[in-house]
Amino acid sequence: MSQRYKRILEKVRGGKASTVVLTLLPILFFLVSLFIGRYQISPDTVILTLISKILPMLHSHNIPKQIEITIIQVRLPRAIAAALVGATLALSGTSFQALFRNPLVSSQILGVASGAGFGAALALLLSGDLVIVQISAFGFGIAAVAISYAISKIHKETPVLTLVLAGMVVGALFSSxxxxxxxxxxxxxxxxxxxxxxxxxxxxxxxxxxxWSFIPMIASCIILVMIRWRMNALSLGEEEAKALGVDVEKMRMLVISCCTLMTSAAVAIAGVVGWVGLVIPHVCRMLVGPDHKILVPASISIGAAYILAVDSLARAASTVEIPLGVLTAIIGAPFFFYLLRRERLGWRWK
Amino acid sequence: MEMEVKDLYFSYPTGREVVKGVSFKVRSGEIFCVLGPNGCGKTTLLKCLCGILKPSEGSIFLDGVEANSIPKTERAKTIAYLPQEHMTLLPYRVLDFVVMGRAPHLSIFSTPSDKDYEIAGEALKEVGAYHLKDSPYVELSGGEKQLVLIARALTQQPKILLLDEPTSQLDLKNQAIVLGILGKLTRRGLIVVMTTHFPTHAFLHSSRVGLMADGRFLAVGEPEQVMTEENLKKAYDIDVKVLTVKSPLDDGFIKMCIPTGVILARRCFCKIEHAEEGT
Incomplete structure (x- = not known):
């Protein structure tokens, strides 16, 4: 790491500047994603439409029905979904990396995505009704993690390694x-x-x-934000966390439950979107440091901003929409390589 | 404050019994040294004392209260534990790392306040490592890490400090610094229980010693009575000479330990040197 780079980081970390940037970034990309789309609408019309919806007394006339439907019924839910999906995937990645003390862990480590993918595929095969597909994806995502956790319990305590291996087994099973x-x-x-x-x-x-899906996502996010500082102690490893008076078993259950609930919900509405839960935590750690007191809010903000940006790109880049999961992988994989090359991951291997 | 350990046993789930009936008592202001060969159960004993491992039999009393009946967070307010090998992968800033010692004092939903950072800063000043507060912990030297770990333990504001071989990876100067700090803390009323591989440290710094071998204490008490040549031979299975040296600074005496084999080898080595000089 170069000295200059270090100095810049020192300025950003903990400063008021980072708080402002982290708050504004997702809002900015949220607006951008409302502006962009097949149907050309100028930014000021978008803003006027939003204002007329929120405060009807200020501005209620001369907005064509077509534009209002496009913005309120199509773009707005999509932007909210993008922000939620990005925030939850990044946050669960950050939490799991602390819990498993491993920089290569992502939100999918316990088989959520594989389980949810199977649930969706099965529902699509049997019925094709969108609500059933989502419920099935959500249910199977949770089931996959529950099975992983149950398998890891064959030993009396739950060593982290058994849990990861169980997750791999269950993931492979559901993939097949x-x-x-x-x-x-x-x-x-x-x-x-x-x-x-x-x-x-x-x-x-x-x-x-x-x-329905915003309830598990928002609730889990709130809980994880509230217990975020404990993740520091948890990331020291089981024995040290215990010596600091942390109930490791309970904390682990709580973190896994929250992450599973919100990731399943995210996968249910967005499908399998990879690489976010792996790359974004590293980006955030690079920006604000490893202290979860700041890292957790940063993950939410950067994750939301990232998916909002990528989804805007997916819609705007070509005449045919590019699948979001494909685009996150195309952007995420080389970027991760870049991080590795610059040794900026911020983890120390022994 | 008084900690009393009565007939403590511990076996791993595989059935291997590591601690086989250990009893001792320590009071405020004492340094208790646990001495013994590798694998005799010193680390396991410390882990039982701080609650990481649950003893299979026996009790630990903290001021007469059975330790296992105390909630985990309450226990962590009384006892702080410093592991032998500390592996943190994430490059936490030293101050952020030290403030983690506040965990037992804060509720699960709260984050440390300015006051907690102040306590952490005070602890760093106490061990003389305040200048490191903004460096990443993983980049510190072994000696600095040990000081920072002690600071984290002090941030817990404990009454008992358990240290697993705090000096084994340090150079001469850092050993002196760490042992000096431990001495200062006991004078303030803390109980220090530490394991060590240096019998001389036990002579120099401890008020009481437990000599451990194969999960049991061979002897417990004052260093002079416990660390006899006979006991040390039983524990380490080699011949040891206890030397008494007159202190160069006052009228007192200092005891130290050297294995007999080392003295013999040294004599041979000197003889060869003399012979070479003669020719």
Whole structure:
């Protein structure tokens, strides 16, 4: 790490500047994602429409119905979903990296995404109704983690390594089950919808879907933000955390439950969006340091901003929408390599 | 404050018994040294004392109260533990690292306040490491890390300090600094229980010694009575000479330990040197 870079970081960390930037960044990208879309609407019209919706007495006339529907019914729920999905995936990645004391862990480590993917694929095969698909994805995501946790319990205590291995096993199992579903699915009707769902996308998200999924996401986020400082002690390892009076078993259960609930909900509405839960925590640690007191809010903010930006790009880059999960991987993988190359991960290996 | 350990036993889930009936008592202002060969159960004993491991039998009394009946956070307010090997992967800033010692004093939903950072800063000043407060912990030297760990333990504001081989990885100067700080803390009324591999340290710094071998205490008491040549031979299974040296600074005497084999080897080495000089 160069000296100059270090000095810049020192200025950013803990300063008021970082708080301002972290608050403004997601708001900025939120507005940008409302401005961008197939149907050309000028930014001032977007803002006027929003104002007329929030404060109808100020500005209620001369907005065409078409524009109002596009912004309020299409772009607004999609932007909210993008922010929520980004925030929850990044936050669960950060929490899991602290809990498992491993920089290569992401939100998917206990098999949430594989389970949810299988749930969605199965529902798409059998019914195709969107609500059923989401509920099935949510349910199977939770089930996958529950199975991982139960397997790791074969030993009396839950050493972190057993838990990770159990997660890998369960993830692999559900992935192969998903392949099986794909194999038996009708290749002209069902299979494309399954494949497309698994690529991850936010197209067609409505307030109806958000109305149930935002509850587990927001609730889990709030709990994790409240217990964020304890993650520092947890990241020291089981024995030291115990010596500091932390109830490690309970904390671990709480963190895993929150992360699972919100990740399952995120996957249920957005499909499998990879690399966010791995890369964003590292980016945040690079920006604000490893102290979870600041790192957790930073993850929420940067994660939300990132998915808002990538989703805007997915809609605007070409005439056909690029699947969100594909785009996050295309951007995330080289960026992670860049971080590795610059040794900026901020972890010390022994 | 008084800690009393009565007939403590501990076995790992595999069935291997590591601590086999240990009893001792320490009071405020004492340094209790646990001395013994590698693998005799010193570290396990300390882990039982601080509550990381649950003893399979026996009791630990803190001022007459059974320690296992005390809630974990309350116990962490009384007892602080410094592990032998500390592996933190994340490069926490030293002050952020030290303030983690406030964990037992804060509720699960709160974050440290300015006052907690102040306490952490005071602890760093106490061990003379305040100038390190903004450096990343992982980049410190072994001696600095040990000081910072002691500061974190002090931030817990404990009455008992358990240290697992606090000096084993330090150079001469840092050993003196760490042992000096421990002496200062006991004079303030803390109980210090530490394991060590240096019998001489036990002579120099402890008020009481427990000589451990194969999970049991061979002898407990004043260093002079416990660390006899006979007992040390039983514990370490080699011949040891206890030397008494007159202090160069006052009228007192200092005791130290040297394995007989080392003295013999040294004599041979000197003889060869003499022979070479003669020719």
């Amino acid at each position: 089950l998903t392949s099986l579903v794909k194999y038996v699915a009708d290749p002209y009707e069902r299979l494309p919808s399954i494949v497309f769902w698994l690529m991850g996308s936010l197209s067609g998200v409505s307030f109806k879907e958000l109305s």
